Amino acid sequence: MALLEIRNLRVEFDTAAGPFRALDGVDYTVEGGEVLAIVGESGSGKSVAMLAVMGLLPESATVSADLMAFEGIDLRTMPAAERRKVIGKDIAMIFQEPIASLNPCFTIGFQLDEVLKAHTSLSRKARKDRVIELLESVGIPDPLRRVSAFPHQMSGGQCQRVMIAIATACEPKLLIADEPTTALDVTIQKQILDLLTDMQRDTGMGLIMITHDMGVVAETADRVVVQYKGKQMETADVLTLFENPSHPYTKALLSALPENATGDRLPTVADYEAMMQADVREVQP
Amino acid sequence: MFRFLIGRLALLVPTFLGVTIVAFGFIRLLPGDPVLLLAGERGITEERYNQLMEQFGFSRPIWEQYFDYLVGLLQGDLGISIVTKKPVVTEFFTLFPATAELALCAIILAVAIGIPAGILAAVKRGSFFDQTIMGTALIGYSMPIFWWGLLLIILFSGILQWTPVSGRISLMFYFPQPTGFMLIDSLLSGQKGAFTSAVRHLILPAIVLATIPLAVIARQTRSAMLEVLGEDYVRTARAKGLTPFRVVGMHALRNALIPVITTIGLQVGVLLAGAILTETIFSWPGIGKWMVDSIARRDYPVVQGGLLMIAAIVMVVNLTVDLLYGLVNPRIRHN
Ligand SMILES: Nc1ncnc2c1ncn2[C@@H]1O[C@H](COP(=O)(O)OP(=O)(O)OP(=O)(O)O)[C@@H](O)[C@H]1O
Ligand SMILES: [Mg+2]
Numbered sequence: 001m002a003l004l005e006i007r008n009l010r011v012e013f014d015t016a017a018g019p020f021r022a023l024d025g026v027d028y029t030v031e032g033g034e035v036l037a038i039v040g041e042s043g044s045g046k047s048v049a050m051l052a053v054m055g056l057l058p059e060s061a062t063v064s065a066d067l068m069a070f071e072g073i074d075l076r077t078m079p080a081a082e083r084r085k086v087i088g089k090d091i092a093m094i095f096q097e098p099i100a101s102l103n104p105c106f107t108i109g110f111q112l113d114e115v116l117k118a119h120t121s122l123s124r125k126a127r128k129d130r131v132i133e134l135l136e137s138v139g140i141p142d143p144l145r146r147v148s149a150f151p152h153q154m155s156g157g158q159c160q161r162v163m164i165a166i167a168t169a170c171e172p173k174l175l176i177a178d179e180p181t182t183a184l185d186v187t188i189q190k191q192i193l194d195l196l197t198d199m200q201r202d203t204g205m206g207l208i209m210i211t212h213d214m215g216v217v218a219e220t221a222d223r224v225v226v227q228y229k230g231k232q233m234e235t236a237d238v239l240t241l242f243e244n245p246s247h248p249y250t251k252a253l254l255s256a257l258p259e260n261a262t263g264d265r266l267p268t269v270a271d272y273e274a275m276m277q278a279d280v281r282e283v284q285p
Numbered sequence: 286m287f288r289f290l291i292g293r294l295a296l297l298v299p300t301f302l303g304v305t306i307v308a309f310g311f312i313r314l315l316p317g318d319p320v321l322l323l324a325g326e327r328g329i330t331e332e333r334y335n336q337l338m339e340q341f342g343f344s345r346p347i348w349e350q351y352f353d354y355l356v357g358l359l360q361g362d363l364g365i366s367i368v369t370k371k372p373v374v375t376e377f378f379t380l381f382p383a384t385a386e387l388a389l390c391a392i393i394l395a396v397a398i399g400i401p402a403g404i405l406a407a408v409k410r411g412s413f414f415d416q417t418i419m420g421t422a423l424i425g426y427s428m429p430i431f432w433w434g435l436l437l438i439i440l441f442s443g444i445l446q447w448t449p450v451s452g453r454i455s456l457m458f459y460f461p462q463p464t465g466f467m468l469i470d471s472l473l474s475g476q477k478g479a480f481t482s483a484v485r486h487l488i489l490p491a492i493v494l495a496t497i498p499l500a501v502i503a504r505q506t507r508s509a510m511l512e513v514l515g516e517d518y519v520r521t522a523r524a525k526g527l528t529p530f531r532v533v534g535m536h537a538l539r540n541a542l543i544p545v546i547t548t549i550g551l552q553v554g555v556l557l558a559g560a561i562l563t564e565t566i567f568s569w570p571g572i573g574k575w576m577v578d579s580i581a582r583r584d585y586p587v588v589q590g591g592l593l594m595i596a597a598i599v600m601v602v603n604l605t606v607d608l609l610y611g612l613v614n615p616r617i618r619h620n
Contacts, residue, residue, distance in 0.1 A: 056523055088526030100517035104616055105539045115525045150615040166525065 003174055003206045004030040004053070004091075007067040011048050014060040022048045022061075026232040028208075028225060030174060035200060035207045037217040037238070039253060040227030046210045049227075050176045054093055055083055070174070089119040092167035093176040097183050098160035102151035108135075108162045109147030115169045134165040138195060157188035161195065168199060174206040175199075182212070193220065214253055218242060226250045289611070293604055300600065305358065308592035309351050312585055318343065319367045319583040341367060343585070354589060363590030368582050373590035377572060381594075382465025383453060384564070384571030388556045390468075390487060391494035396549060399499045403506025403545075408533060410511060418503065426500035430559055434493040434566040441489060448485050451568035455482040490567040494559050498552040505548040509541035516540070543614050550606025554599045 011023040023045040030036045038046045052063045053075065068075045070091060075083060095101045103111060109131055116127045135143035138161040151159055160180060167175055177196060181189035197220050200207045209220055217224055217238065224241045226233040226249065234247040245251045320337045321329070329337075338344045342353070357364060363373035402422075406415040442450045449455065453467045460474035468487065471479035513519065514537050522536040557573070564573035572591060579587040611617045 054524055056520055084526040084528065086526070088524060093524050095517060095521070097517055101521045103518040103522070103536050103540070105543075105614075106536075114527070118525060118527055152616050163521070166521075 001072045002029045002069075003032045003034075003071060004028065004208075005067060005069045006049075006053070006065060009049060009052060009063070009065040009068065011045070011052055011057065011064075012062045014062070022230050023052070024230045026225070026227065026230075027235070030206045030208060032173065032206055033200075033204045035197070035209060035220055035222045037209045037211060037221035037224045038227060039211055039214065039217055039224060040233075041212065043229070044227040045230040046227060047178050050093065050178055050208065050210065053176070054087055054091065056093075085119070088115055089170040090172055091174045091176065092170070092172040093178065094160070094163045094167050094180050096179040098156050098163050098180075099151055099154075101163055102159055104151055107148050107150055108154070112147075112162070112166055112169060115166055119170045130169070134169055135162070137199075138162070138165040138168075139191075140165075155188075156184050157192060160184065160192050164192075164195060164199070168203070168205075171203060172205055174208070176208045176210075178210045179212070180209075181216075196220075226253065290608070293607060297600055297604070301596070304593060304596040305355065305589075306351075308589045308596070309354055311592070312580065312583065312588040313347070315580070315583065317583055319585055322582050323367065358593070363593070364586030366579075366587045367584050368579070368587075373586050376575065376587070377591060377594050380570060380572045380575050382462075383467070383569060384557075384560050384573060386466045386468065387487065387490055387494060387563070387569060387571060388553075388560055390491040391556060391559075392498060392549070392552065394491055394495040395498035395502050395552065398495075399502030400506050400545065403503040404510055404533065404538065404541075406503070406507045407510035407514060415507075419507065422500040422503045425496045426504075428496060430493060430497070430562045431566060433496060434489075434563060437489050437493060438566070448489050449482075453483065453486050453570065454479065455486075458482060490563050490569055493566070494556060494563045497559060498549075498555055501552060501555075502545065502548060506541065506545050509544045510537060513537045513541045539613075543610065546606060546610055546613060550603055550609075553602040557595050557599060 006026070006028040008025045008027065009023055010021065010025055013020045013022055026045070026049060028036065028038075028049070038049070040046055048057065048061075051057045052061070053068070053070075055075070057063065063076075065076065070086060075086070078086070102108065112131045112134060113127050116122055116130055120127075122130060131147060132143045135146060140146050140158060140161055146154075151162075154162070164180075175196075180196065181192050184192060193216060196207065196209070199205075207220075209216065211217060221238045223235070223237045225235050226241075226247065228249050233249045234241070234245070236246070241250065242254065245254055318338075319341070320334055320343070323337075324334075335344070342350060354364070361374070363377075365372055366376060369376065402418050406418045409415050438450055441448045454471065458471070458474070458476055458479045460470065460476060460479065462470045463473065464470055467483040468480065471483040510533075514533075516537075518540075519532060519537050522532045527536075560569075560571060561573035561576055563569065564571045565577050568574065572595065576588065576591050576595075579591065
């Protein structure tokens, strides 16, 4: 049984300009211990898909699917209170903007302790120790002092480490990382990615990594889903995808990697969009 | 934080000086003078008039009078009432508890109803409930206090006869007032029915005085809440699997309260201004009514001194709120 199995997911937003379909029939499967990368340009519905899994979409969104199961149990039919026991505990998520994702009014110790309080029966004392341990495990220096720091007193990279500590506090079976490094400095990006992949390897949790960056995909993923404008273009394991991309859009993404540069400028996705349209025209009689 | 405090304190000096000029000038701009009004309908001879004006010091040049007023102020002396011959400071502190009790009850009422109403309206944005609350708030905000007070008196005191029309407590009761707060003193007195009587006297004026701050606080809470509910950290709180009650009542509210606290602080000025009308409508023996009566009698020292004391209270409260703002907002506290 797959850890997460989603069939034919559709999400529609009720907007002032009428209904907008952000996601149109995508499938995701994540096995335990597997790293799935979801790639695609901005607006392709990567975040929306994962927020749908977490049940975090606003009321203006209508979610439908043939199946949306976590460990075989359909998330959609779960009562809200039951689903809250899974969210934050067995499925956790970290986001793109680490500083904004932490509450400015509470210390990071408090924000960490809160998840433990919600999902475990640990005593106050045991939780306190666990908080320190978690901060240590994500590489926060001097955790005993840092527990009482506020988010604005820390850097973006450190905030993302705290977010990872919060997400992994209850040893989730699936961690969803939505562009966890996009907002960070290049040097920090690598550290955070290494931290995530190390933790994934150590704990054997499933990891969904949302990214724009084919370099990240190559380094971390087992399997890849390529999305474009709310539709799924291609699903393949990472080797197949890099060696033998079947979809023109995937080719476009791959050739945007620096090592594939030809001439004096990098090819961009826009170049290939034009190409794809040409492809389509060729196919049509 | 310390520098911030020094800066605010330094700003108080020119503000206070401005208030003295306004307080001193305002009452003298009104036609008539205290001696004429003291004499009343009997009239007064010119000779006696000049003699009294001399005696009160009102015939001296205006800048000399202002200078004397300032010198007195620096020594903590607000002068003596022309009408009652008692020191203005003494009168102020005798009457102030009545106003403080009324204003305190009003602000508690406004906060206790306004904040939950604003939260609910924001959470159920666009619903019938939201529209009803915000519609009511708009009406409350626009309602002239005088008219609203009279309306309540007609209904509850006149038609239903549930509440008395004036005063702080029924004349049946007499007891010492160690705190000056009738609700507390009536309880301390141990007299049967005294507390109930105090509550029944207080309830209508408190509602009237609370109306505008209540509307303002509800609207401010709603808009602050709406803004905060869209923030990333609220999504994080939900992603932790916390209950909606904790997400809204803790993660969102704590942030939304920061601007709301400023608003509540600003309502203190509104309350004291409102107290002037409310106390007059309900014959509530506080400083508001005292001011109105003294203006009518052109009791220069009382008006000058009373306005100054009211301004001082507003300034102190606003300063406290600014400090409180630093306390609830970690981002300011650490800068
Ligand atoms: N609350 C919402 N209301 C209306 N439309 C929305 C909402 N959230 C997302 N969308 C739309 O859904 C589409 C997919 O958005 P999504 O955030 O999933 O993109 P993404 O692939 O994560 O992009 P990025 O790489 O920029 O994060 C976009 O066109 C976006 O405008
Ligand atoms: Mg996104």
